[in-house]
Amino acid sequence: KQEVTQIPAALSVPEGENLVLNCSFTDSAIYNLQWFRQDPGKGLTSLLLIQSSQREQTSGRLNASLDKSSGRSTLYIAASQPGDSATYLCAVRNYGQNFVFGPGTRLSVLP
Amino acid sequence: EAGVVQSPRYKIIEKKQPVAFWCNPISGHNTLYWYRQNLGQGPELLIRYENEEAVDDSQLPKDRFSAERLKGVDSTLKIQPAELGDSAVYLCASSLVGRGTHLYEQYFGPGTRLTVT
Numbered sequence: 001k002q003e004v005t006q007i008p009a010a011l012s013v014p015e016g017e018n019l020v021l022n023c024s025f026t027d028s029a030i031y032n033l034q035w036f037r038q039d040p041g042k043g044l045t046s047l048l049l050i051q052s053s054q055r056e057q058t059s060g061r062l063n064a065s066l067d068k069s070s071g072r073s074t075l076y077i078a079a080s081q082p083g084d085s086a087t088y089l090c091a092v093r094n095y096g097q098n099f100v101f102g103p104g105t106r107l108s109v110l111p
Numbered sequence: 112e113a114g115v116v117q118s119p120r121y122k123i124i125e126k127k128q129p130v131a132f133w134c135n136p137i138s139g140h141n142t143l144y145w146y147r148q149n150l151g152q153g154p155e156l157l158i159r160y161e162n163e164e165a166v167d168d169s170q171l172p173k174d175r176f177s178a179e180r181l182k183g184v185d186s187t188l189k190i191q192p193a194e195l196g197d198s199a200v201y202l203c204a205s206s207l208v209g210r211g212t213h214l215y216e217q218y219f220g221p222g223t224r225l226t227v228t
Contacts, residue, residue, distance in 0.1 A: 004153070032217060043115075043202055043219040044154070089153050098144075098167060101153030111211060 002027045004092050004102035012108040013080055021075040021105045028068045031093045035064050037077050038087045038104070047075070047088075052070035080109045113137070115220035117203050123226045128189035132223045136184070136205030142179055144217065145188050146202040154202055160186065161208060193227045200224050 003026045013054070015018055032051045036044040048057045048064040050073070056065040063076040073090060087106045091099040116135040124130050142161050146154035156160050157176065159167040162183040171178065175194070180186040190197055204217040 032215065036219075041224070043117075043221040044204075044217075046216060046218060049216045091153070091217075097214075098156045098159055099156070101215065103153050105152065 002092060002094055002100045004090060004098065004100050006088075006090060006102040006105050008105060009103070010106040010108075012110060014110050015080060015082060017080050017109075018076070018078050019080055019107075021077070021088050021107070023073040023075070023102055024090075025071045025073075025092045025100075027094055028071050029094055030068060031063075031068055031095050031097075033073050033093070034091045035062075035073075036089045036090060036091065036097070041084075044089065077107075080107075082109050082111050085109050115203055115205055115218055117220035117223055119223055120221060121224050121226075123228065124193055126195055126227050128190040129189065130193055130225060131187055131189045132203075132225075133201070134186045134188070134203030134220060136186075136203070137149050137218055140182065140205035140207050142206045142208045142215075143186050144204040144206075145178060146188070146200055146204065148200045148222070150199075157188070190225075193225075195227050198225055198227045 007022045032050045033046040038044050049107045050066045051055050061078040066073045085108050087104040089104040091101045093099045117131050144159050145157040148154040158178050161181045178188045200222040202222045203220045206215050206217045209224045
């Protein structure tokens with residue numbers, strides 16, 4: 001059974017810092033991995049989706065990498081802004097299975 | 112393009128009462144998901160539909176939960192009777208299953224926050 005963990009559970013950084021969020025999964029036979037952002041009281045917003053054949057995806061200040069062999073993905077946020085404050089979740093999908101979500105990392109970017 | 116629509120946004124009910132949630136997916140999306148999210152945790156899948164067929168309902172507590180997706184478009188999730196432990200956010204998501212690089216990419220609605228007292 002796939003298990004997804006995210007470290008750290010919470011992170012607080014000053015504005016302008018570059019930061020890395022981590023996602024680990026136990027079963028490396030994944031089909032794809034998706035990173036989401038969730039603002040308080042809101043639904044999830046898709047940030048990046050990486051297929052199993054890809055190593056990374058980039059969108060603006062966000063870069064997500066995937067290392068299947070080690071069961072890890074990282075989300076890199078460059079030049080963080082207060083508007084980046086939210087909970088970031090990763091979800092992993094194995095072949096023929098449903099997405100399994102991690103518990104999320106709660107990010108606070110201080111002005 | 113309209114996103115995933117859910118209603119109501121908030122619901123407060125007493126235990127043992129019934130409650131229903133409605134979801135309209137993104138137009139053209141053939142796969143629909145219902146998730147439950149408890150505070151501080153990631154969403155957990157309750158049921159997944161492909162068109163009008165429930166292809167995975169293994170995590171749905173069938174003694175009190177039911178769902179339907181008539182005509183393969185919008186969907187309703189019902190709880191009867193509700194228990195205190197059902198308090199959570201119920202999220203609906205949709206995706207397009209088919210060819211393309213964004214196969215299975217999920218798009219979420221705003222969710223329904225249920226409080227059972």
